[in-house]
Amino acid sequence: MVTPHDAGLAVLELKGIGKEFGAIRALHGVDLRISPGEVVGLMGDNGAGKSTLVKIIAGNFPPSHGEIRFDGKPVHFGRPIDARAVGIEVVYQDLALADNLTAAANVFLGRELKRKLGPFALLDHKAMAARALELFGELRSETRPHDLVKQMSGGQRQAVAIARTRLSNAKLVMMDEPTAAISVRQVEQVLSLIHRLKEQGVAVMLISHRMPDVFAVCDRVVVMRRGEKRADKAIGDTSPEEVTSLITGAKEAA
């Protein structure tokens, strides 16, 4: 079991992160460490500052205060693509997939494999389908590369989105409500996908409202409230009841 104060090298380390939007203080003094292969649940009510924190890590906007270290080195992200370049991927709630394209096309969207034909570079459909199949295999998902995304179930769509992060060899994957709005059996699929990522040494940050999911896959849970980190505990040292009271503010900190 990995603890928050593990001496091992952290993949992501936040120190005193704060963010103001005009007069509104969205985040204040957030410290956070995530080690490789660790799954951290990020919980909090609406407006607690979860999305702001995720967006800062993903490079959507810079923090007003504090320092982000990735793989031990300080980093500054101007745009999301900078965060991707160092190995941070976000799987968005609405999944950011193009429905009209195939699973393989979505996995490779923006990073298409090409083959040269004289001066022209054409899409290498075959190689992309083969690699996508490999990735789905690693994730033990039965998603078929040639299927259109619009015909897929919520679980399969998650598999496609997660396969995208494997393609780039991401070191930190942040998942925004991956289990909202899908069926119970598909939740199982998604949680097992998270296990696959963990097995491969990927750090996962799971943003979720669903207590059972967090307690099923996470090593650690971080609770946000009113822009501050109120708790950061190993799953074994806490309970759903305690986390709930931390989220609602019934308990101030732990």
Next chain:
Amino acid sequence: MMKKELGLFLLLAVISAITGAINPAFLSFVNLLNMANLIGLFGVFALGEGLVIITGGIDLSLGSMFALLGVVFIDLLTTYQVPWPLALLLVLMGGLALGGIQGFLITRLKMQPFIVTLCGLLIYRGAARYYTSDSTRGFGYGDEASTLSNIASGNIGGIPNTFIFLIILALVLGVLLHRSVYGRWLYAVGKNEEAARFSGINTNLVIATAYVISGGLAGVSTVMFVFYTNSVSPSSFGNFYELYAIAAAVLGGCSLRGGEGSILGIVLGTALLQVLQNLVNILGIPNSLNFAVMGTVILIGVLADQQLQARRRRKAALASLARTAPKSKDSTILQSAALPTRAGDQA
């Protein structure tokens, strides 16, 4: 994945056969070549319009671009005696520039394509009429650009050059749209721009490029139309032509919501529209009904396509249910019954 195109082709064949049976003049060589010429003329800019529609946008300015670029083109050749290769180049650049401006307004300044190109329609038409004081421009008796005229309105072995050009253009754009990375991005941007942006695609550039291509093809079309009519009256030249292009693209399987359509479909859509116009003449239907016939066919065509798609979706949903359900005996049968539709990824 070619179902739409196949359906359209069959519709085209059936309509042609029926018309030909009623009046054999429809299938006469002269009439076919005439139609081929018109398909070439209208197909070129319909392809540009199709690319724009695939991005989820629309270009309403094409007809007015023809008028503006047309009067400028003729003026360059006649009044200013500019050598034709230079005049041709200037008109093409003019089309690219107008498309570029529209693309800039739409992507950088986040204006709606409908509004930007509607204003383009009004501005270019107004500029053309003001520039000429609303008078018709035509070639004098001199042969200012006989070489270019021969290329634009000539034929090879009887086949109109416009039609040959359309086929070549369709092949080039077909590779671009269906085989290249740019085409893949165009579909992605059209369906889910946010997803494309998150994937690191420069969506503004992809979308703006579609408008630039459309503008450039409008420049090409201008030259072909000028040599087809040999004169340009700025108030009517190219009027409504953008609507023909939109109709052809939609008939050809493009969705105005973006992300769907194919080059072959757009070409077939253009052909169907021209056949419809032609059969109105050939069958002695009053010419005034021309638009009504076109409108009816498009309405029925799009309606039928929607119904078929909905049915296919239901089948696919059933099949995926069967696939994920615990092993049932008939699941494989259902699976094979539902062929996935792959619009947007025609390989």
